[in-house]
Amino acid sequence: MNDSIPVTRDLLRSMPLPHPGDGADKDGRGRVLVIGGSVEVPGALLLAGTAALRAGAGKLQMATCRSVAPHLGLAVPEALVLGLRETAEGGIVPDCVDTLCERAARCTAVLIGPGMMDKRAVADLTGALIAGLDGEGGPVLVIDAEALMGLDNANAALCRRGGRTIITPHAGEMAGLSGVSREEVEADPPAAARRVADRHKVIVVLKGACTHIATPGGRMWSYDGGNVGLATSGSGDTLAGVIAGLAARGADPAQAAIWGVHLHGEAGNRLARRGPLGFLARELLAQVPEIMAELAA
Template identity: 30%
Template structure:
């Protein structure tokens, strides 16, 4: 689904109108297409009685046209006019002509008692807080009377600010929001998102040339988009065909993190996953991850030591992707390890251990000709933040996966500032850093170095658990290992991660009990939705 700002949506409609595709044609298409969505979803379930709440503006016209279309499809339709608008007289006449009716205030409650579904067309995307009378009184009353009714919002729920994401207390909670042409940005902010229910879009019939001129590339991630991004699986392939991933992380305090990432990468299709971990955690790691192979890194008091970079550098030319940071800790020696591995690896030769036995190794410039793609996660992000102009020095394509706290460390902004405008903050810094940024959290944002963004319409407290981020990092890295480009891998990864969480919640019957291991086990279920 496309994503657009209110400002750009108005400009798009204006350009279409000036180009000969009139506002009237757009409204007709909007109402008809919305009616078809409602009919296809509900009619066969025995839901056939609908009332439209009609306000002023284009939403009102869309609603009346939808009611007329539904009446023609066999529904019993009525309209309640909250605001008399002379421009809708022709549309009302057509509704009457096809068997629909307009309900007056005296008969409103009786008619509503027989209604199964309500089209909320009171206010549109131009709404600004606060809601005023007589709408406040009506919406409060309607909220009390609408219990058990399906609510379908026309373009957006009435009372939502589609720019800021604010929402009035009187706003109706929609089961479904049918957005015209594209989802409006403010609908994917809190608290507005909680009023939208499921979100779908319908087109307005605007000519392709006009649409192209206003296409920013911003999207809302959906199933069809993700299905197109998955790598092909050749039946004649072998493990080498599906890539070699190196997972580097773990420490005495977080021994499980790289195992979660490795297992999720395997579940996402990677052919071979190698774990580079400190010697101190090897026994625990291998007991819980028999599928992986291991490189043992020199450690210092249970954390990866600086000299471990010398072991890892020669191996990077053998892998398709490096995932670094999960459970790695923030000790000084690990900071120096990160710096050498990512920035200084061609400049110095130092002694270190290799494999299971400490020894001496020399690293030459020719050992690494090109960095593999990377996923940089967790404490590696905080360690990066301490390196001046790291984004100018990093020579690899990377996906950075910060939660708001890590994003704060990287940007110098407060968490509150970041959360107030997640989409634009992610976009700005993805462009500045020249890398893909996955700003995690409710309504995860994926931003590309070129400035396009994708938002995941998903928010569930089940994922507020230690280890869930390690699983996501492994999934994204697993896709990148199979040659999916970084932005597409991030988009597909966050969607599959969310669907896996939904599967776990469905199985458990609660959002309280999800564990990272449950997520990994549910990854196949997420993939099966796309097959």
């Protein structure tokens, strides 16, 4: 059974994003911490962090491997960049979790996963971070990419977060989370999204040609308005960053997911007017503020 609500402009206008008052400062627009990157893929963190700012977050902090932190600081001068000890494989050492939890507690949203490559270290760090952000309070947590593989070891803590976690898998990652084949996920994506949402008590954004958004308890939305040009390196990092930025500025988790998926897809549609293939994930970012403004008009 597919009782998904289509994500349309009218739907978004019926659930407007929180907007700071004219006198609000950057603290009033929310603080986001983006954790990720690696020696091999530092740019994913740049995309995700910049996307969070483009979505309206007021302050950005990025945490990554010490050896690449200075370069990211120069590439994103708007951000505070925290350099952490790194593993021999070029990832963040899991023992850094106490430092991350301390910073995360002062944020309204936290994203972990973009560009992380050291599988064992990522799983350990993600599990420890979820445990450190246990309970219904604290920031909205967005989990993406390799960090998704650390969920099973933290299921109890996820459930206690009361739906304040968003995950953004594609079909292959969802297969790993579900313990089934990719073909089974692709045969019935809404059912796969619902199962994982209920098991972990998270908002699921199951990415694909049609993206399915599921909440614990069975509410479902779908968005099929994107285009094939979005299937490009870094596109998922920008989506995760936009969702985190929306959550940082006060959108509830389901609202942040729904709006984020639409903004990402519509940004791709605007770039596709110049040609359906060949635009870059970094080019999506500049489209987001204008699309948000049009929907708020």
